[in-house]
Amino acid sequence: MAKPGTQKIKNYGLDFKLRAVQLSKQPGVLVKDVAESLCIHPFMLSKWRKQVRDGELQGSVPSLEAEAVAELRRLREVERQFKRLQMEHDLLKKAIRFASEQKAKSLPSSRQTGKPGLSK
Numbered sequence: 001m002a003k004p005g006t007q008k009i010k011n012y013g014l015d016f017k018l019r020a021v022q023l024s025k026q027p028g029v030l031v032k033d034v035a036e037s038l039c040i041h042p043f044m045l046s047k048w049r050k051q052v053r054d055g056e057l058q059g060s061v062p063s064l065e066a067e068a069v070a071e072l073r074r075l076r077e078v079e080r081q082f083k084r085l086q087m088e089h090d091l092l093k094k095a096i097r098f099a100s101e102q103k104a105k106s107l108p109s110s111r112q113t114g115k116p117g118l119s120k
Contacts, residue, residue: 017048
């Protein structure tokens with residue numbers, strides 16, 4: 001059994017690293033999105049990118065599927081739309097809360113119209 005605080009380090013193959021770097025270099029694709037889609041930390045991918053630039057990681061670059069690049073772009077667009085919808089949702093909740101408070105303030109039952117206990 002592992003001790004608390006220890007982490008298991010996963011070793012990735014050269015092809016995996018080179019493919020990840022190649023994906024991250026595509027126009028319109030962010031390092032963060034590639035890392036998320038591959039279930040790795042963005043720092044790891046940035047490190048591999050630096051190693052490729054410095055010549056520490058070398059090898060034949062595996063062919064890149066156009067579908068993978070298109071999927072990463074689609075993921076980016078869906079995330080952008082999701083964030084926009086979340087902001088709109090939050091704004092609508094605030095508007096509903098504000099309208100409800102205004103309505104509650106304007107109801108006759110919520111105002112005191114005379115001295116308590118006296119009837120006309």
